[in-house]
Amino acid sequence: MTTTESPAQTTEPGQVLLEAKNLKKYFPVTKGLLISRVTGHIKAVDDISFELRAGETLGVVGESGCGKSTTAKMMLMLEEPTDGSILFEGQDVHHTSAEVRKAYRSSVQAVFQDPWSSLNPRMRVKDIIAEPMVINWSISRSEQQARVMKLLNDVGLNEYHSNLFPHEFSGGQRQRLAIARALALNPRVIVLDEPVSALDVSIRAQIMNLLKDLQKEYNVAYMLIAHDLATVRYMCTWVAVMYLGQIVELSPVKELFINPSHPYTKALMSAALPSHPDMEQEEIILQGEVPSPLNPPSGCYFHPRCPAAMDRCSVEKPITKEISPGHSLSCHLF
Amino acid sequence: MAADLSGIVIAPPTRRAKAAGVYRKIKRWPVIPMFLLGLVVFAGLFAPLIAPHDPESGELRERNIPPAWSNGERAVKTVVERMTINERTTSVTLSDAQKIDPNIQLGDRIEVFVRPAGSTKFLLGTDHLGRDVLSRVIYGARISILVSVVTLAVGGTIGVTMGLMAGWYGGFVDEFLMRLVDIKLAIPLILIALVLVITLGQSLWIIVTVLCLFIWPRFARQVRGEVLQLKHMDYVSLAKVSGASTPRILFIHIFPGTINTLIVVATLQVGIVILLESTLSFLGAGVPPPTPAWGSMVADGRDKLAGGVWWISTFPGIAIMLTVMSLNLFGDWLRDTLDPRLRQLE
Numbered sequence: 301m302t303t304t305e306s307p308a309q310t311t312e313p314g315q316v317l318l319e320a321k322n323l324k325k326y327f328p329v330t331k332g333l334l335i336s337r338v339t340g341h342i343k344a345v346d347d348i349s350f351e352l353r354a355g356e357t358l359g360v361v362g363e364s365g366c367g368k369s370t371t372a373k374m375m376l377m378l379e380e381p382t383d384g385s386i387l388f389e390g391q392d393v394h395h396t397s398a399e400v401r402k403a404y405r406s407s408v409q410a411v412f413q414d415p416w417s418s419l420n421p422r423m424r425v426k427d428i429i430a431e432p433m434v435i436n437w438s439i440s441r442s443e444q445q446a447r448v449m450k451l452l453n454d455v456g457l458n459e460y461h462s463n464l465f466p467h468e469f470s471g472g473q474r475q476r477l478a479i480a481r482a483l484a485l486n487p488r489v490i491v492l493d494e495p496v497s498a499l500d501v502s503i504r505a506q507i508m509n510l511l512k513d514l515q516k517e518y519n520v521a522y523m524l525i526a527h528d529l530a531t532v533r534y535m536c537t538w539v540a541v542m543y544l545g546q547i548v549e550l551s552p553v554k555e556l557f558i559n560p561s562h563p564y565t566k567a568l569m570s571a572a573l574p575s576h577p578d579m580e581q582e583e584i585i586l587q588g589e590v591p592s593p594l595n596p597p598s599g600c601y602f603h604p605r606c607p608a609a610m611d612r613c614s615v616e617k618p619i620t621k622e623i624s625p626g627h628s629l630s631c632h633l634f
Numbered sequence: 635m636a637a638d639l640s641g642i643v644i645a646p647p648t649r650r651a652k653a654a655g656v657y658r659k660i661k662r663w664p665v666i667p668m669f670l671l672g673l674v675v676f677a678g679l680f681a682p683l684i685a686p687h688d689p690e691s692g693e694l695r696e697r698n699i700p701p702a703w704s705n706g707e708r709a710v711k712t713v714v715e716r717m718t719i720n721e722r723t724t725s726v727t728l729s730d731a732q733k734i735d736p737n738i739q740l741g742d743r744i745e746v747f748v749r750p751a752g753s754t755k756f757l758l759g760t761d762h763l764g765r766d767v768l769s770r771v772i773y774g775a776r777i778s779i780l781v782s783v784v785t786l787a788v789g790g791t792i793g794v795t796m797g798l799m800a801g802w803y804g805g806f807v808d809e810f811l812m813r814l815v816d817i818k819l820a821i822p823l824i825l826i827a828l829v830l831v832i833t834l835g836q837s838l839w840i841i842v843t844v845l846c847l848f849i850w851p852r853f854a855r856q857v858r859g860e861v862l863q864l865k866h867m868d869y870v871s872l873a874k875v876s877g878a879s880t881p882r883i884l885f886i887h888i889f890p891g892t893i894n895t896l897i898v899v900a901t902l903q904v905g906i907v908i909l910l911e912s913t914l915s916f917l918g919a920g921v922p923p924p925t926p927a928w929g930s931m932v933a934d935g936r937d938k939l940a941g942g943v944w945w946i947s948t949f950p951g952i953a954i955m956l957t958v959m960s961l962n963l964f965g966d967w968l969r970d971t972l973d974p975r976l977r978q979l980e
Contacts, residue, residue: 376875405877418868422890428869432876481872 314353317521318375318408318489322384323348325370329594343593344370346545347384350538352489355515357522359536359553361529361568363590367545368525372491375523376410377401406436409482413494415474419466425452425477426462432484451480454517456510472503479510483518493525508535529572533557538626541565544601545593551627562629563606600632608633664967667960674957678775685769686757690924692764698938699750699760701767701945706751713742749942759945761934767945770926771953777927778957781842782907786900789846793853794896798884800854801861808858815851823848824913831919838921841914848910849903856899860892894972901965905958912954928954 326341345367352358360368373379375386377393385392393404409432412418419428429451430444437444449459455476466474475495482490495511496504508531515522526532532539532553539556541549541564549562560566567584574581586605591597597604603613610632618630677684700706711726726746731738738744752759758767800811827844834840864870865888873883908928914920915929923930928950935946 376871378871378874402877405875408875410872410875412868412872414868418872420867420869420887423886431873431878435877435879435882478872485876 314355314521316351317354317389318352319387320348320350320371320375320384321387323371323374323381323386324383325367325374325379326382340594343545343596345374345381346593346596348540348542348545348547349384350540350547350550352521352523353537354488354521355519356537357515357524357535359524359526359532359539360542361526361532361539362542363527365590365593366542367593368527368542369493371542372410372493372523372525375489375491376408377405402436406432406485407488408491409485409487409489410491410493411475411478411482411495413498415471415478415498418478419474419481421466423465424462425464425466428466428477429462429481429484432481436485447484448480451483454483454514455480471499472507475499475503475507476510479507479514483514483520486518487520489521489523491523491525494527495524496531497526497528504531511535529569530575541568544590544596546601546630548602548631549627549629551629555624555627559624559627561623561627561634562631563608563633564602565629567607600630662967664960664963667963667967670956670960671964674775674953674960675779677772678779681773681776685766685772686755687766687769689765689769689773689926692760692766694764696756696760697762697764698943699756699764700752700943701759702752702754702757704749704752704759706747707749707942708745708747710743710745713738713740713744715740758949761931761946762938762943767931767949770931771928771949773926774928774931774950774953775957777838777921777925778908778911781838781845781911782904784842785845785849785907786904788842789849790853790896790900790903792846793850794857794889794892796850797854797857797892798861798889801858802865802880802884802888811854812858815854818847818851823910824917824919827914827919828917836919836922838925841911841920844914845907845910849907852903853896853899856895857892860895861888864888864891898965898969898972901961901968905961905965908954908961909958 323345324343324347325345326343328338329340329342330336331339348367348371350358360371362368370379374381380394386394388404388407391400391404393401423431426445426448429448433439433444433447445462448462452459452461457473457476457480461469461473466477469477475498479495492511496507499507511522512535514520522535524532524535526535536553539549539551539553540547541556541562543564549556549560549565556565557569560569563584567586570582570584584607586607588605591601591604597614599612599614599616600606600609600618603609606613613632616632618632620628620630621634622628623634709723711724713728713731714721714725715728717725717727726744728738728740731742731744731746734744734746756766756768758771760766761770796811796814800808823844826847827841830840830844867887870883870887873887878886911920911927912929912932915927916933918930918933920929921927931950932947932954935943935948935950939947
């Protein structure tokens with residue numbers, strides 16, 4: 301995407317913290333038991349580029365299997381990209397010295413979807429939250445514990461919670477604990493992989509507000525993976541819409557919701573519930589299923605399901621165009 | 635709005651209610667197996683204090699004495715001048731008979747003790763060398779405990795390490811270690827043990843080695859399965875994200891999650907180990923004599939069973955059976971208790 305050249309002043313001023321360039325992740329599909337050979341690749345993430353600015357939130361939306369979580373895993377160095385690079389403050393983190401990697405790891409933390417599996421059931425809360433500090437910082441135990449208390453207060457829990465075990469908490473409280481742990485190292489970036497999808501609607505708003513407050517306090521950038529457009533609209537500064545491993549539209553959040561341009565984005569928006577039941581909205585129902593990432597369609601990946609498909613769509617791959625400052629998309633209609 | 639509960643006083647539970655609560659809990663415990671296991675461990679630990687006699691030596695004159703409650707056995711025999719071996723059950727020589735009563739004549743029919751009555755000196759009788767069976771059963775617990783503790787410690791450690799590596803690294807490591815497990819399953823263990831004993835001689839450490847070889851794969855399999863499940867938990871990914879090293883993840887995040895299963899496997903394995911040790915001792919590949927081991931005691935008594943000398947084999951046999959059965963019941967209970975899916979309410 302070409303947001304580098306776009307004047308970023310349209311939103312908050314913030315330097316580019318993290319940059320993904322032509323990121324690809326192909327999973328080999330093998331056949332044969334003993335002598336296996338590679339028969340194809342699942343293109344989970346296929347050539348995506350985006351930027352994350354300090355203190356801002358980038359939302360990534362798309363259906364299941366579109367590569368959102370794989371992108372997150374590459375950001376967290378849980379997966380090595382097949383090709384392309386992730387630049388953190390200008391340094392390629394996957395091809396660099398162990399020290400830079402370690403520094404990157406302590407600057408990028410994560411909160412996952414399932415609060416029931418993200419806390420080790422056999423550790424006390426104080427040890428769970430202190431673990432990143434134990435690994436990365438050489439500070440004394442009392443300093444660690446003092447920071448644990450501060451973090452617990454910051455996420456709206458109490459100091460007496462520190463001696464409890466995770467099973468003594470509710471889902472929302474557990475997600476608060478996960479957030480406290482993610483903040484322990486004063487990270488620059490937190491990858492939020494569907495942080496509120498597993499929670500009750502009543503708890504969701506609390507957690508989202510907490511995340512927004514903490515963003516200001518800790519000056520941390522979020523990369524928010526979500527499939528709920530309302531969450532994205534509320535939380536994000538930028539939104540990337542993904543389809544079949546590619547970013548089809550990337551835009552500042554207001555612009556995207558006022559002027560969704562890519563046919564896929566429009567379909568996605570029309571599938572979301574309106575904020576008021578009496579509101580009329582155009583309904584776009586996509587035909588068919590998401591094609592297999594093992595064997596994606598020719599030309600534009602979206603053309604078999606696109607209501608506005610033209611002849612050239614099945615032949616020619618659209619290039620990314622910027623239609624207004626910061627708002628770029630890949631479609632032959634523009 | 636919270637209801638006003640200030641007027642409600644919660645009565646403290648009465649002593650009777652408390653006792654009932656304790657009983658409800660204990661009711662689910664395997665009381666008898668726990669008691670028997672406690673008894674075995676106690677016997678093993680304090681054998682020198684509780685055993686009434688030296689387990690390794692006895693008076694030949696006091697051999698084959700039946701248990702204390704036995705009345706002995708009498709038979710009516712004819713006094714003869716000289717007898718053949720075939721007449722032994724029906725006749726007695728004059729010289730022997732006159733030791734009992736000097737007035738006995740040839741041709742008299744007298745009643746003699748074929749087997750002496752039991753005495754309280756040897757509660758469970760004596761064996762063919764005059765050694766006290768009770769003392770030997772008590773000392774036998776020591777061998778069983780020693781063998782199972784050492785085997786579990788060594789074999790369990792090997793198995794757990796292998797399982798952790800196989801589950802965590804997957805791929806070639808997993809394939810290699812699991813094929814080792816398959817190889818072990820295909821090897822007839824008792825045959826190997828016998829060969830080793832024939833070539834290297836009888837010793838406790840050979841049995842322990844063989845038993846370690848026998849049990850590590852069970853631990854490895856079980857742990858591998860658990861690791862495969864646990865390594866996909868989000869908290870493991872988060873530990874990686876925080877930069878935790880592989881040993882840290884394995885020992886802080888993964889290994890503790892396998893402990894419940896390990897306790898159960900270990901308990902059930904102890905039973906198998908004791909049984910195997912007894913089998914090997916029975917076959918003469920076990921602990922060298924005169925050290926008392928339950929298996930070799932059963933072997934000592936087996937050819938005398940036909941002659942009515944049943945106690946030499948039976949008491950160690952009962953000891954083996956009760957111990958192994960208790961361990962299995964205890965292990966089943968542990969599994970049910972530690973597995974939340976099987977845990978009952980209340």
